[in-house]
Amino acid sequence: MNWSQNPSAIEQLAAAYVAGTLRGPARRRFEAVMQRQPALVDAVNGWTARLGPLHSALPPQAVSAELWPRIARTTGLARAAEPPPSRAVSWWRRLLAPVPAGALAMGLVLGAVVPVVWQAQIENQRGMALPDSYVGVLATAKGEPGLIVSSLRQGREVDLKQLTPVEVPQGKTLYLWRIDKAGAITAVAPLPNGKFTRVTLDEPAEKVFFPAVELAVSLETAGATPAIPTQPFVYRGLCGKLWR
Structure with missing residues (x-):
């Protein structure tokens, strides 16, 4: 069976992609298939949402070689012993083997919201008489402060401040989604x-x-009106309502 038609393979590869353990040619191959298969995009977005909270929940500490097995057990990736995989699917299973903890810790910021940035945004508003507004503070895929989205509660205009630019290829456009x-x-x-x-x-x-x-x-095709995202999110974060 082709791995891209195997739900188990898709889930495990998406988890490895988001965690940062899928690297090199295998990562590029996964991204190429993701361009034409929405199921992979859904899996990546799902694992981004699942692994993102771990970035803020774990206390600061030096990572160890046991970090990946712990996360695998927590997220349900740990599997019982199985018969040796067939040659057709062995390449992706080998890629899920433990990697240096530093690479894993770096990958875990993928898709994480930025609670520190969000808190700073709220702190800056204290003591100020502001109109009722919606404010979103979004992170980049690397966990950097990425985009601030704001609009008056009863308004129709949305103001955007790009803190960290992302590359927008020709023929593509940034597309905003609510969750x-x-x-x-x-x-x-x-x-x-x-x-x-x-x-x-x-x-x-x-x-x-x-x-x-x-x-x-x-990033979506310019001029298109997609019903669902066709690509992984390049920015993602909390949306707050700024009124009592």
Whole structure:
């Protein structure tokens, strides 16, 4: 069976991709297949959501060689002993073997929200009389402060401040998504690429952002109106409601 049609292989490879343990030619092969198979994108986004919280939940400490097996057990990747894999699928199973803990720890920031940045944003607003607003603080795929999204509660304009730019290939555009508490992802709008930009919504921000607990941005085909993300998120983070 082709690995890209094997749900178990997809889940394990997506977990390794998000954790940073899928490297070299295998990582590039996985990304190439992901371009044309939405199931891989869904798996990557799912593992991003699952592994992201570990980045903020684990206390700072020196990583050890046992870190990957612990995470594997926590996330359900640990498997009972199985018969030797066939040659057709052995390449991806070998790639899931433990790697140096430093590489794993670096990979775990992938998809994580930035609680420190979010807290700084809130601290900056204290003591100030601000209008009711929605504010999203999004991280890059490397966990860096990436994008601030803000809109007046009853407004139709969204202001964007790009803290860390991402490369937007020709023929692609940034696309904003909202994520509700159930994990459902809904398209919002395509975004211009630039340090300070603005987007006009078709509906008031109250209707667009009220269900959101997170916002995310993917790279989509310019001019398209995708129903679901077709690529992994390049920005993702919390969406807050700034009023009492």
